[in-house]
Amino acid sequence: MDGELPCTEVDGEVSSATEDLGGEVPCVETNTKEEAPCAESSVEGEMPGTDSDEEGEMPCAESDAKGEASCYESDGEEVPDTEIPPVSKKMSSISSPLRAIIRLRRQYRVQKKSRLHLELPREKSSELVHRRLLQRQLSLNRTSLYGPSMSFFNQTSFETSQYFTFDTSVEQCSMKKCRRKKNRRKSRIVLYPDKTKRYLPTEEKSKAKRCLLLLIVIIFFQILNAIENLDDNLQKYDLDGLEKTMHREVFGQKVAVESIMELLKDYLATHIHNKPLVISLNGPTGVGKSHVGWLLAKHFRSVMDNDFVLQYFVMHHCPNEVASLTCEIDLSKKISDMVTRAEIEEKIPLFILDEVELMSPVLLDTLSRFFEPNQTNEFLNAIYILISNIGGGEITKFVIQNASAEVLHQQRGLEELLSIIQPVLIDVHPLWKSADIIPFVLLEKSHVINCFLEEMRREGLYPDQKHIENLASQLSYYTTGDKQYSRMGCKQVVAKVNLL
Ligand SMILES: Nc1ncnc2c1ncn2[C@@H]1O[C@H](COP(=O)(O)OP(=O)(O)OP(=O)(O)O)[C@@H](O)[C@H]1O
Incomplete structure (x- = not known):
């Protein structure tokens, strides 16, 4: 008699045992639900009802006098206690060892039942099942709101637990509770949609950023290098020295000198250009246009090789008797050779073309082709100084009219x-x-006196102020208000000094 076996098996064994004992032993456990133990009090000659009172359960009833047990059936049918006496009579005839066995067995059953009663939950099994069903239904309803993923998740759990048993085994019950708790914990895990990231994307080191930084650094150094090159070029041509010289040796042409220096500084700052620099010095006779030309030639010859400065005087290089075609070829060849050589040495050649007003239209056409921007680089890196008195009359008129306006x-x-x-x-x-x-404006009398002083110093003569003023008074002037403008500028100064 194994007490651990299910009740039905025990029942079977007991039934067979009782049959061996004469078939009069009532069922020990007819109820597989464990609610109604079999009544064995009749073996001891006691009324079944008394046995049931001891255990606190409904008594087991014997269905007939032959000892066929009909304990508390699952359908709830009960057998009246009044039908038991014939059985008790038969049981009383059982031998004492058998009765002792039955008694022991009954005690075992009582102990087992009492233990189960202590461990069983207080609520009835039907109520427990009903509650479980309700909880499961609520859980399903709740999870159905969380989308298809959650529904699928709970669908599987539902399928695995769709059969409910009335097994109140404590171990199974505790196991199920534990599983349910685990399932609940699992169900509380938030499931994110597949396309949603659960974390911030990790920042990847961008190669584009590195390239951009590298590019910025390169540009920065190029700018620095360009600035240094600008300074280098300005120092190479010593434009500051030229400016000082011009302001010192050219009288009465302050605005013109400043304009020339500004153009030269801008152009000579870099070696790469999209067009050549063409400066036209225009004004009446003797105001210093050729003088400026000479100063520029002298300066650039000093800072560069003599081969990169060309002074072209029309009356000298292309007199009337020379055919214009020859002059054209000669000028073109001179310019082409010089720009080619200058480009090799990264120098900017200077072409000073004086007496341009005497140039033939053909030569002017030839010259203009060198000023166009659509040429090779060596022709773009060049400076042309055109000196002429074209427009001198307009300048003279303008100066006289605006003499007092400053x-x-x-x-x-x-x-x-x-x-x-x-x-x-x-x-x-x-x-x-x-x-x-x-434009070069008219020179005032004070400027002419300065021309005399400079020329006398150059010739090594003593600069007597009264003598100089006397010489300056011999020249003709435009007189407007309190100002006198020399009609020939300083052109006659050299001749006058040479007569001293
Ligand atoms: N503004 C000036 N400052 C100093 N010297 C001057 C000035 N103008 C003229 N001279 C002196 O007069 C001389 C003649 O001047 P320059 O040849 O430059 O005149 P120009 O303007 O070229 O006239 P032209 O158009 O007739 O040639 C120069 O050699 C120079 O010594």
């Missing part, structure tokens, strides 16, 4: 003067469209 020595006066002489120059030849025009 606009002549201001940038505003220069721009106004430009608006006057530029059409005149372009009318002579279109090449002046691509030129920066620098």
